[in-house]
Amino acid sequence: MIELNPKSNVLEEETYRYSLQDVEAPNLYRDVYPYSEVPKVPFNHRRVPMNMPEHIWITDTTFRDGQQSRAPYTTKQMVDIYKMLHRLGGPNGIIRQTEFFVYSEKDREALYQCMELGYKFPEITTWIRASKSDFQLVKNIGIKETGILVSCSDYHIFNKLGMTRRQALTHYLSVVSDAIEAGLKPRCHFEDITRADFYGFVVPFVNELMDMSRESGIPIKIRACDTMGYGVPYTGAAPPRSVPGVIYGLQHYSGVPSRLLEWHGHNDFYKGVVNASTAWLFGASAINCSLFGIGERTGNVPLEAMVIEYASLKGSMDGMDPTVITELAEYYENEIGYRIPPMTPFVGENFNVTRAGIHADGLLKDEEIYNIFDTKKILNRGATVSVSNVSGLAGIAFWINNYYRLSDDECVDKKDPLAAKIKEWVDKEYEGGRQTVISDEELCALVAQYAPDIAKHRA
Incomplete structure (x- = not known):
């Protein structure tokens, strides 16, 4: 059966709807990830179309992932940084959101003080694990959106959670449903997506979420998390490592609109920035970053890098004030005592x-x-x-x-x-x-x- 695709405006075969493959043993992709060797990059030579959204933006995880590899910020430091992020992102909100932990009194106090500033951008969101006890922490805070961890590779489902794929899917959907019933917009963090069975678990799971979104009228965001930095931007690379393939698959086979699609990358293989730019180019509206790339292990995508990438791709800063990048670097050095490596682009002591x-x-x-x-x-x-x-x-x-x-x-x-x-x-x-x-x-x-x-x- 063929149908007119409203995105491409041409007749195409009806999109195949993938169903969950509830396997007995985990698929760890040992041919790609042998562990005792450097991970391999297989190619299937399938090309997907570039699909740059009309509107792209940056989201921030400085106060969440950015605090997982360094001493915690003080409440004052978090408020000061939030004010500078507001100025950096400009009136058009190119830095659209920032996320907070809510587990400590200090983090909650910083969240409240930032909310009291009344800024539209960056919008304040939170992050929780996929458990009902965590959900209770954010239920009454007054925010509109929360991130929810939904680990999606068999490494996590079988080896960490001790579940089957069906059990994980049922559990995740229950927590997302709880968030919707409370009037929150869920943002599902698909942890370890570049080691997941993309068509056997990820796409069927996202299909369920998109059905839930349509039925409830509540938008559900999909954050594709390249947790270990395994993603590659290469044309013709095979899933699960292909960044173009992941973004295309979420849009084409699960119908996720660009505005609800976000990329979260790590820099373990020096590909953080190029993978993020590739995600923009192939259809994700949002790129999740942290200031100076500070984050787990080798760090996240540096926010300041994506400010420059945005201007390179769009031809304009669109109201952003990049001079605040230098202010932030000086604040980290002088007020926080964080030493930025001198060769770091745009902010290091020796960059120019x-x-x-x-x-x-x-x-x-x-x-x-x-x-x-x-x-x-x-x-x-x-x-x-x-x-x-x-x-x-x-x-x-x-x-x-x-x-x-x-x-x-x-x-x-x-x-x-x-x-x-x-x-x-x-x-x-x-x-x-x-x-x-x-x-x-x-x-x-x-x-x-x-x-x-x-x-x-x-x-």
């Missing part, structure tokens, strides 16, 4: 710093040669150099101009005697066995000695 003299010479001539974009305008962090034994005269001249914010007619170049005097001092330091870079304080002392008029610019 060069040490090589030849690079510094390029920066002096045209900043675009060695800076990824106008970091001063977009992130409120101008390109700079770090002076070492390889900086050369150009690196020293660039540091002087940048540090003292010299105007065009005041700038020194690499032929300036001041640069030569400082380079002579620097060369002697490294000839004497020095291994570290020259500090700003040391360079300031030299400028004060050799060019006091320039030193007055920072007085």
